[in-house]
Amino acid sequence: MSDSRECRVAVFSAQKYDRLFLTQAATDSNVQFHFLEPRLEPDTVILAQDATAVCAFVNDRLDAEVLKALKESGIDLVALRCAGFNNVDLQAAEDLGIRVARVPAYSPSAVAEHAVALIMTLNRKTHRAFNRVREGNFLLDGLIGFDLNGGTVGIVGTGRIGRTFGRIMQGFGCEVVGFDPYPDPEVEEMGIEYLPWDAFLSRCDIISLHCPLTPETHAMIDADAIALMKPGVMLINTSRGAIIDTQAVIAGLKSGRISSLGLDVYEQEENLFFKDLSDEVIQDDLFQRLLTFPNVLVTGHQGFLTRQAMEEIARTTVDNLRCLSNDEACLNRLV
Numbered sequence: 001m002s003d004s005r006e007c008r009v010a011v012f013s014a015q016k017y018d019r020l021f022l023t024q025a026a027t028d029s030n031v032q033f034h035f036l037e038p039r040l041e042p043d044t045v046i047l048a049q050d051a052t053a054v055c056a057f058v059n060d061r062l063d064a065e066v067l068k069a070l071k072e073s074g075i076d077l078v079a080l081r082c083a084g085f086n087n088v089d090l091q092a093a094e095d096l097g098i099r100v101a102r103v104p105a106y107s108p109s110a111v112a113e114h115a116v117a118l119i120m121t122l123n124r125k126t127h128r129a130f131n132r133v134r135e136g137n138f139l140l141d142g143l144i145g146f147d148l149n150g151g152t153v154g155i156v157g158t159g160r161i162g163r164t165f166g167r168i169m170q171g172f173g174c175e176v177v178g179f180d181p182y183p184d185p186e187v188e189e190m191g192i193e194y195l196p197w198d199a200f201l202s203r204c205d206i207i208s209l210h211c212p213l214t215p216e217t218h219a220m221i222d223a224d225a226i227a228l229m230k231p232g233v234m235l236i237n238t239s240r241g242a243i244i245d246t247q248a249v250i251a252g253l254k255s256g257r258i259s260s261l262g263l264d265v266y267e268q269e270e271n272l273f274f275k276d277l278s279d280e281v282i283q284d285d286l287f288q289r290l291l292t293f294p295n296v297l298v299t300g301h302q303g304f305l306t307r308q309a310m311e312e313i314a315r316t317t318v319d320n321l322r323c324l325s326n327d328e329a330c331l332n333r334l335v
Contacts, residue, residue: 007031007325009079010048011055012040013274017310018081025314031321039270045069053077053321058084058301059270064092071096077324081317084240085334086213094335101320101332105160107309112165114303115208115238118262122234122297123148149173154204156180157211157239158187165208166192177203201228206236213240223248232259238303241267246286253293260295264303273300
């Protein structure tokens with residue numbers, strides 16, 4: 001395969017780890033990266049004017065307005081360094097003749113294990129215990145958890161990450177059930193039973209979300225769904241923030257229907273995550289309200305962040321760019 005055609009890539013929302021892994025992956029290839037800290041949006045799209053392609057992440061904006069501006073700059077290639085593509089107007093991209101590729105799978109273990117970390121932390125309250133001990137407080141009051149063994153864990157979305165999460169929870173001795181419009185025989189062979197939505201919600205002690213954000217899954221965890229959940233349910237979301245209705249979840253926390261909440265994603269995270277806002281007043285009142293609950297744990301979209309996952313994301317991204325810039329077949333192409 002020829003690497004003769006230079007591919008100059010503007011990498012938006014670039015972090016230190018992006019620079020490290022993408023640079024390593026691009027060694028001896030025709031791909032040259034220019035790293036940009038700003039998020040891709042109408043006001044920043046001009047930064048890509050000297051590039052032949054852009055590399056975008058989950059909170060970069062790739063709607064019709066931005067895609068048109070890219071096309072006018074001579075850019076007809078977008079490489080997503082993530083699996084989700086709900087932030088891309090694929091129809092507009094196709095109409096404009098812009099090719100889009102993604103990283104459909106990297107390390108399902110990375111996200112699945114982070115979901116488990118949220119569960120274990122919320123259950124055994126290790127984050128609170130850590131702070132107490134550092135202050136010389138060794139009391140155990142308020143740190144009571146429950147045995148995962150024998151509990152029922154529900155998975156919404158049984159793709160690669162959901163399956164991996166299910167295996168881990170089975171290892172804890174949990175009964176695992178699933179909800180997915182497209183049941184997977186491999187998942188059923190694992191001993192995971194698919195249930196209708198209402199029965200699923202009422203059965204689970206823990207519910208973990210692993211589905212993509214689509215019109216069908218948008219705000220699927222709303223007030224009606226929460227009302228059907230078992231009292232004291234633990235809710236975990238490492239998928240996409242807009243899958244849950246945050247106002248409804250806050251009401252569920254206040255009523256006690258939801259005993260604890262673990263989030264690695266948030267529906268308005270593009271204004272918060274991947275930034276240092278420690279010296280600023282966060283203006284998002286809904287997010288601030290979440291942080292007032294002692295039984296809520298929020299991490300800043302770090303579920304993907306393992307060495308193995310980053311190496312695979314970078315390798316696949318570079319391969320996508322190389323193939324498309326050389327007009328070769330690309331298995332990960334969306335349009």
